Amino acid sequence: MQTHTFKPDLPPPRMSVGVVGWLKANLFSNWFNSLLTVFALYLIWLIVPPLLQWAIIDANWVGSTRADCTKEGACWVFIQQRFGQFMYGFYPTELRWRVDATLWLAIIGMAPLFVPQMPRKAVYGLAFLAIYPFIAWTLLHGGVFGLDVVSTSRWGGLMLTLVIAAVGITGALPLGILLALGRRSNLPAIKVICVTFIEFWRGVPLITVLFMSSVMLPLFLPEGMHFDKLMRALIGVILFQSAYIAEVVRGGLQAIPKGQYEAAAAMGLGYWRMMGLVILPQALKLVIPGIVNVFIALFKDTSLVIIIGLFDLLNSIKQATTDPAWLGMATEGYVFAALIFWIFCFGMSRYSLHLERKLDTGHKR
Amino acid sequence: MQTTANAPRPRGSLLNDPQVRAWAFQIIAVVAVVALGWFLFQNTQANLEKRGIISGFAFLNNSAGFGIAQHLIDYTESDSYARVFLVGLLNTLLVSFIGIVLASILGFLLGVARLSPNWLISKLATVYIEIFRNIPPLLQILFWYFAVFLALPGPRQSLDVGEVFFLNSRGLYMPAPSPSESFGLFAVVLLATIVGIIALGRWAKKRREATGQIFPLLWTSLALIVVIPGLTALVAGNPLVWSVPELTGFNFRGGWVMIPELMALTLALTIYTAAFIAENVRSGIMAVSHGQTEAARSLGLRPGVTLRLVIIPQALRVIIPPLTSQYLNLAKNSSLAAGIGYPDMVSLFAGTVLNQTGQAIEVIAITMSVYLAISISISLLMNWYNKRIALTER
Numbered sequence: 001m002q003t004h005t006f007k008p009d010l011p012p013p014r015m016s017v018g019v020v021g022w023l024k025a026n027l028f029s030n031w032f033n034s035l036l037t038v039f040a041l042y043l044i045w046l047i048v049p050p051l052l053q054w055a056i057i058d059a060n061w062v063g064s065t066r067a068d069c070t071k072e073g074a075c076w077v078f079i080q081q082r083f084g085q086f087m088y089g090f091y092p093t094e095l096r097w098r099v100d101a102t103l104w105l106a107i108i109g110m111a112p113l114f115v116p117q118m119p120r121k122a123v124y125g126l127a128f129l130a131i132y133p134f135i136a137w138t139l140l141h142g143g144v145f146g147l148d149v150v151s152t153s154r155w156g157g158l159m160l161t162l163v164i165a166a167v168g169i170t171g172a173l174p175l176g177i178l179l180a181l182g183r184r185s186n187l188p189a190i191k192v193i194c195v196t197f198i199e200f201w202r203g204v205p206l207i208t209v210l211f212m213s214s215v216m217l218p219l220f221l222p223e224g225m226h227f228d229k230l231m232r233a234l235i236g237v238i239l240f241q242s243a244y245i246a247e248v249v250r251g252g253l254q255a256i257p258k259g260q261y262e263a264a265a266a267m268g269l270g271y272w273r274m275m276g277l278v279i280l281p282q283a284l285k286l287v288i289p290g291i292v293n294v295f296i297a298l299f300k301d302t303s304l305v306i307i308i309g310l311f312d313l314l315n316s317i318k319q320a321t322t323d324p325a326w327l328g329m330a331t332e333g334y335v336f337a338a339l340i341f342w343i344f345c346f347g348m349s350r351y352s353l354h355l356e357r358k359l360d361t362g363h364k365r
Numbered sequence: 366m367q368t369t370a371n372a373p374r375p376r377g378s379l380l381n382d383p384q385v386r387a388w389a390f391q392i393i394a395v396v397a398v399v400a401l402g403w404f405l406f407q408n409t410q411a412n413l414e415k416r417g418i419i420s421g422f423a424f425l426n427n428s429a430g431f432g433i434a435q436h437l438i439d440y441t442e443s444d445s446y447a448r449v450f451l452v453g454l455l456n457t458l459l460v461s462f463i464g465i466v467l468a469s470i471l472g473f474l475l476g477v478a479r480l481s482p483n484w485l486i487s488k489l490a491t492v493y494i495e496i497f498r499n500i501p502p503l504l505q506i507l508f509w510y511f512a513v514f515l516a517l518p519g520p521r522q523s524l525d526v527g528e529v530f531f532l533n534s535r536g537l538y539m540p541a542p543s544p545s546e547s548f549g550l551f552a553v554v555l556l557a558t559i560v561g562i563i564a565l566g567r568w569a570k571k572r573r574e575a576t577g578q579i580f581p582l583l584w585t586s587l588a589l590i591v592v593i594p595g596l597t598a599l600v601a602g603n604p605l606v607w608s609v610p611e612l613t614g615f616n617f618r619g620g621w622v623m624i625p626e627l628m629a630l631t632l633a634l635t636i637y638t639a640a641f642i643a644e645n646v647r648s649g650i651m652a653v654s655h656g657q658t659e660a661a662r663s664l665g666l667r668p669g670v671t672l673r674l675v676i677i678p679q680a681l682r683v684i685i686p687p688l689t690s691q692y693l694n695l696a697k698n699s700s701l702a703a704g705i706g707y708p709d710m711v712s713l714f715a716g717t718v719l720n721q722t723g724q725a726i727e728v729i730a731i732t733m734s735v736y737l738a739i740s741i742s743i744s745l746l747m748n749w750y751n752k753r754i755a756l757t758e759r
Contacts, residue, residue: 026484033483040485189391193398203740204733205697211715212733215725219412220405300501307703314504321511330512338500338508345499 055335066326078329079336082320086336089156089311095148099159102139106132106166129170152230156311158340160230164237164302164312169295171238176245177284181275183246184253194246201243206301209236214308233305241298248290252283285359292352296345303341313337409726416723424722425450431717433708435624446718453710454735460630460709461696467635468695469688472642479647490643498640503701505637510629510705517625520616531610537623538610547597551604554597562586626707630699638695642688649684650676682754689747693740700736710735 011017015024027037058073069075079086088096109128112118140163143149155163182194201209213236217227227235256279264274306315317333320326380386413420425447432442437455440448478490497505515534518524523533531538569580598604610620653676661671703712711732719728 026482029482036481036483036486040483040489043489187387187391187394190394193394199741200737203737205700205711205736207700207703207711208715208729208733208736211711211719212729215719216729219409219725221412222408223411296499300499303501303503304701306503314501314507318507318511328516330516331508334504334508334512337504341501341504342496342499346495349499 066329074332074335075329076332078320078326078332082317082326085157085320086313086316087157088159089316090154091150091156091159092148092154095142095150098139098142098147098150102136103159103162105135105139133167133170152228155230157316158313160305160310161299161302161312161314164230164234164305165295165299167234168237168241168298168302171234172241172245172294172298173291175238175242177249177280179242179246180249180253183250198243198246201240202247206237206240206304207307209240210304210308212236229308229310233308233310237298237301241294244294244297245291248287248294249283251290252285252287253279255286256283288359289352289356292348292355296348296352299344299348300341313340418723420724420726422727424724424727427722429718429721431721433713435627435708446722449718450710450714450731453708453713456707456713457696457699457702457709457711460627460634460699460702460707461692463631464634464638464695464699465692467631468638468642468691471635471639472691473646475639475643476646476650479643480650494640494643497636498644500637502633502637502698503704505633506629506701506704509633510625514625514629520612523612523617529609531612531617534625535616535622536625537628538617539621539623540607540609541619541621542605542607545602545604545606547601548604550601551594551597555594558590558593562589565589624707626702626705629705630702630707630709634695634698634701637698638691641691641694645684645687645691646680649680649682652683653679685754686747686751689743693743696739697736 015021028034054073056073058071060069060071060073060075060077063069063077064081066075066078068077084093084096088099091099109132113121113125113128118124138144138147140155141150141152179194179198182190183198185191185194210233213232214229217232217235221227260278260282261274264278269277302312303314305312306318309315311319314337317337321330321333426445428443429446429449430442433440433449433452435456436452437459438448438452440452475490475493478486479494481487481490517532517534520531520533520535523531523538525531529540565586566582569582573579608619610617610622657675657679658671661675666674699709700711702709703716706712715728715732719725722728
């Protein structure tokens with residue numbers, strides 16, 4: 001009887017595995033794709049080498065004045081020299097430790113919130129939110145405990161940007177949640193008030209809101225009541241963003257099945273306890289990524305305070321580029337600003353994506 | 366047997382009656398809003414009186430007394446504030462229109478590129494999107510304006526394309542067309558051709574439905590629209606006269622000019638919004654399930670036809686609502702013009718006019734109501750559209 005022995009398997013064709021296989025599948029699968037690849041390579045060659053040349057290879061890194069920038073490329077000396085102003089604005093140099101301390105306190109205080117195993121996160125978070133603003137205000141503004149007063153007109157740079165963004169989101173979040181609840185309410189009068197409020201702020205650009213809060217707010221206030229420029233901008237930002245938060249939260253409320261409301265009502269919970277204990281915890285969990293996205297938008301929008309003359313990061317840089325000692329540094333300045341904004345926004349958008357994946361505990365396909 | 370249906374409901378405390386409570390809450394809310402409004406109104410009146418500002422819209426007829434760098438309608442310094450408003454509104458609409466057209470083209474290209482099977486192209490599109498949507502639009506506007514367009518060489522050293530387009534620190538100069546004597550005839554012929562093509566299309570569709578024969582409509586109409594008006598132009602002479610910009614002294618004369626503010630604003634808004642549109646397009650295309658493509662292929666449709674008749678109509682249903690909100694965002698972001706002094710409605714009206722007249726309330730109210738009118742009409746349009754294209758299931 002004949003026995004068959006199988007020959008060993010042949011290796012796959014060399015053209016379909018390894019680097020060559022990958023190249024063939026992803027870059028040169030047909031003539032059109034090959035053409036696109038060549039075009040993309042040309043585009044990269046057009047952009048990347050000159051950019052590297054300008055930003056790194058030919059750049060000037062050391063020096064103290066404009067005259068030290070002798071090479072062709074970027075003059076990063078300008079950023080180095082003005083770094084303090086970009087970060088702190090006109091905050092007195094010897095008091096800048098107070099800003100640093102505020103930031104470190106925020107980082108240390110918020111760190112436990114990012115630890116998944118932390119118990120009683122909500123209680124801790126609320127306590128932090130209740131106490132921290134007072135510490136921050138005391139440190140930044142001073143006036144008590146022998147700290148010198150630094151008026152808000154001297155705040156600036158990245159610090160001001162962060163202050164506006166942080167206060168904006170903390171103010172807008174509770175207001176937005178209330179508005180969302182109001183919009184979903186069964187009471188017609190409350191619903192109409194909330195819908196009008198939300199649609200009004202969503203319909204106008206932030207610039208007009210800032211114009212309004214800077215020129216109209218003083219007219220609205222009674223005799224003797226005075227808000228400084230920063231406060232007026234903050235009020236505008238909070239009202240504006242709360243409308244956007246409200247729409248995000250409404251999306252979460254609408255996603256909660258009716259059974260949850262009915263179950264809560266059957267348990268004998270009143271409206272506020274039903275919302276606070278059953279609906280909102282689920283709804284807010286759903287919309288955390290959406291809220292982070294609103295926060296990213298808010299962070300980008302803080303740059304608009306330039307229009308009403310506050311010196312945030314962007315305005316500090318814009319002012320520095322008009323300094324006669326550093327003329328022609330606009331590109332370096334704006335590229336630096338773009339880099340900082342980009343790092344913050346990109347980081348937050350990645351975090352939001354991560355949250356989305358982590359919180360997506362429901363229907364997975 | 367006893368029924369409880371008609372038994373009187375036990376009445377609890379009035380405080381616990383849900384209907385009474387609902388009324389009470391609503392009345393409290395309305396009273397609070399009205400009281401707040403009244404409080405603000407009183408303060409405003411007192412403040413206005415103290416500052417000696419007379420409220421009302423009479424100031425709109427006063428002469429403005431300042432020049433505007435770009436006006437689409439005739440404008441002189443002696444014109445009224447109402448005219449300034451109109452000039453600003455048109456400038457806003459101009460930026461929004463150019464921006465929307467360019468951002469749509471770029472955004473669709475990028476969205477498709479991001480889904481491309483070509484690894485390099487999809488990564489390039491991703492990098493573009495991640496870079497530009499994470500940089501504030503105002504920063505991008507300032508960058509293009511101060512770091513690029515104002516840093517261009519002066520008129521005498523302009524960069525030019527074929528001695529026809531000139532780019533310098535004062536703007537982009539391009540030839541401007543004006544109608545010649547034969548323009549009327551040309552326009553009539555062009556119109557007639559278009560009407561003819563539409564009729565041809567109807568006929569082709571009818572024939573296809575009746576006999577199944579396909580008429581090469583695209584190529585025929587392309588040929589018609591090139592050949593017939595082209596022949597007219599050859600016979601009757603060029604329908605348009607081009608005025609080419611020329612360097613005289615220190616500046617260019619003739620032609621159209623796009624001021625650097627307008628260029629910076631449109632470019633930045635286009636680049637920024639395109640990144641968002643690309644994401645909308647991508648999610649729209651991805652929302653069409655793969656089964657649709659497979660079903661179309663198994664029916665024997667070719668890839669191009671599949672795309673045109675199966676994928677795109679379904680993707681558009683997902684794409685269009687967020688796309689409109691991006692358009693609205695672009696229109697609202699055009700108010701960032703105030704950062705570089707492009708004469709749009711906000712910087713002209715809520716900026717200059719407000720400073721000159723001090724009529725804060727009227728000016729801001731007018732400006733805001735224009736934006737509100739735009740957004741409300743767009744959202745009404747959107748609701749109507751959504752209803753029209755919504756899937757009709759069972």
